[in-house]
Amino acid sequence: MNLLSDTSIENNYENEGRLTLFVEVILPLAISKNYTYRIPYELNIEVKVGKRVVVQFGKNKVYTALIYKIGTRAPELYEAKYILSILDNEPITTENQLHSWEWMASYYMCSIGEIMNAALPSALKLASETRITLNREAEFDKSLLTDKEFLVVDALDIKAELTLNDIIKLLGQKTVMPIIKSLSEKRIIMVIEELQQGYKPRIESFVSLNPTYFDQDRLRDLFQVLERAPKQVDLLMTYLRLSKLKKEVSKKGLLEESASSPAVFNALVEKEIFSLEKKEVSRFKTDEIEIIRNFELSAAQQDALETIQAGFTENRPVLLQGVTSSGKTQLYIRLIEACIQQGKQSLYLLPEIALTAQMIERLKAYFGDKIGIYHSKFNDNERAEVWKKVLKGEYRIVLGARSSIFLPFTDLGLIIVDEEHENSYKQYDPAPRYNARDIALYLSKLHTASIVLGSATPSLESYFNVKSGRYRLASLQERYGGVKLPEIVITDLAQERKQRSMKSHFSGMLFRAMEQALERKEQIILFQNRRGYAPMLVCSTCAYTPKCVQCDISLTYHKHDHKLHCHYCGYKQTIFHLCPACGGTQIEQKGFGTEKIEDELAILLPNARITRMDLDTTRTKFGYQQIINDFEDRKIDILVGTQMVTKGLDFENVSLIGILNADAMLNFPDFRAFERSFQLMTQVSGRAGRRSDRGKVIIQTYQPQHKIIDWVKHNDIQSLYKSELAERSSFHYPPYFRLIQLDIKHKEIEKLNAAADMLGRELKQQLGNRVLGPEFPLVNRIRNLYIKTLLIKIEKENISLSRVKQVISESIAHFYRESEYKTTIIKIDVDPY
């Protein structure tokens, strides 16, 4: 297809007058190709790449599509349909965005339409919805209708309009089209296909004074004339006062301030003293917050800042490894300031959970209304508004969660990815299954922007990139403001048992420390990475263990509802008191979870206020926030929790952390689990003594010599990375990447296994020993489907990602044709290290 630049289109248009243009558009669907539409002549001059158009696609569906390419040659194999309209005056996407979409589609093996779907705020996408109404003019005999048709007509008598979904619910069946079709043919109903406009700008009326009265004398005259209308004089005075304070006076603000009625206001408009103007306004408050710019960087921070800047000049991404409370945010603020001074935009990415009101306020205080916030809690209109402001360059900084990598930056100069290791940067479902951190790295190249990845516990792949010289490392190993790092001690549970100093699941050391902390009115966090009461039940007569019927995983006993839960699929069954296998009465509980700890603490420390924080106590809408608030307000002395307590919370008064069972975290099925243990223990340790010099972490273990505990003590990711443990863990640390989640669904487990094995063999044959087949199958049962996840590891040095993807696509295609099993591959996920 002939590509034309914008100017040449106009030239051709002028020269020939009747040039036909064709546009290739991106449809918001999971279709691998783009489709070509024809432009009506009168719209020729408006056509531009990046504008949205409305097109009909398929028989009666209307979609918003995006102009991707413009050409002049008519497609040969088919007749192109006309576009119905152009929605935008200016493109809503940038060239760089379209580049990155293209790259993402190929990298994550999905369609560009799926990328667009994820990228555009839904207010910018209009989808047509089929609505059904009764044709009032039609005359028909109700007795001639089938039962189902009658039901639909009846429902339409009551409710004027129904959607397809309404009818599906009404009839209780999935295939409703034949019924609708038949009714429509009989002209009894009408089927309406209509686009629903999403984004509505907020409009406010602004008042201005007729310029005649800018003249002082005329203004004085005006007051004379109005002498007999005191209310109007009053309103006019208020206006004059407000107009000195603000650039623009809104009608709403003026009426509120003057306590005048709209009638008085209208009178002044009638007399042409006031004029009204409607303007689009922002939904976001732009209250001027006091700007605090003065803070001093510590020597360590200054050092790190210089290292980061050196990395920038070398055009290398920088990994900033800084212990918790080391003041990374202050460094980021300095970097953003420098970026603004160069007149460029900055993007500050945070995982969703770390996007707290506190964080947002803090940055707003520095950057005022130059900063835009973008995350999933925003509604559609707000998102669309941020989008437009970023495009226009009104926002110089964006603070946002993973989806903000899709915003239309025009001149990006800096990207910060905070908590780089966080799993929540990865989108797992639906496609595109992207990792915002990796996209950020790609964007930094595309925009030639600087990028910093920050974390207290970097991911091993990022650390590998430091070791291999791709990234530059900057580190901050001391806390800001001279606060000491916590003291980390290990207590040997075998020893304590021998000396009989244990108090239920607490070592003497931990228990004494807890008593002391409570005496000093300091708070305690106890970390136990297992929820429920007991993770396993065993019959002491026959060794029977209850397992999930679906997942083959031992069931956890939950005391609060006296049920056995499967933590994998959510299956529940009631507790039994006699062994279902042998009828034995002695049933033993193995291990312990947060529920049991909470129970025992209540007995051992009856005066302490104890709260548990895990999935079970935070399931309600505000449960999580409630617990956090109570803990902050010191209404809780001891917080017992699972990994939830490790994340981004900043409690001032916590002086003691207990890791109750480190051993549960020391067996590594693969290197991700291994990395995770290190991260979780390091993160929870970092919560101790953040604002005071008194911070202590006690790690309980039967394996005090275990290396990972030692590394946690020294925040030593380097040893972790180099260790023979990593070497031995069944998944190797980088330089490898893997393709994960090649999911196959089938209803029969044997066929599924056979299919997965076959695919694994095929891949191995083609790619050699560098491929790890379905050795680590993750079999899950979701409703009545079995899903199998193939984990595939490929050595990066020897084989390119594109080759891997090619072989996988080919194998799947081949496998599909040859297979006697009817198997569907439902998703493919790329997770490069």
Place this chain on the structure above:
DNA sequence: AGCACGCCGACT
């Protein structure tokens, strides 16, 4: 993603 079309088991 929708939607049409075609094939096949289980109901009046």
Place this chain on the structure above:
DNA sequence: GTCGGCGTGCTC
């Protein structure tokens, strides 16, 4: 015999 389930293919 048809109704409604599901697999397959197409949409500019």
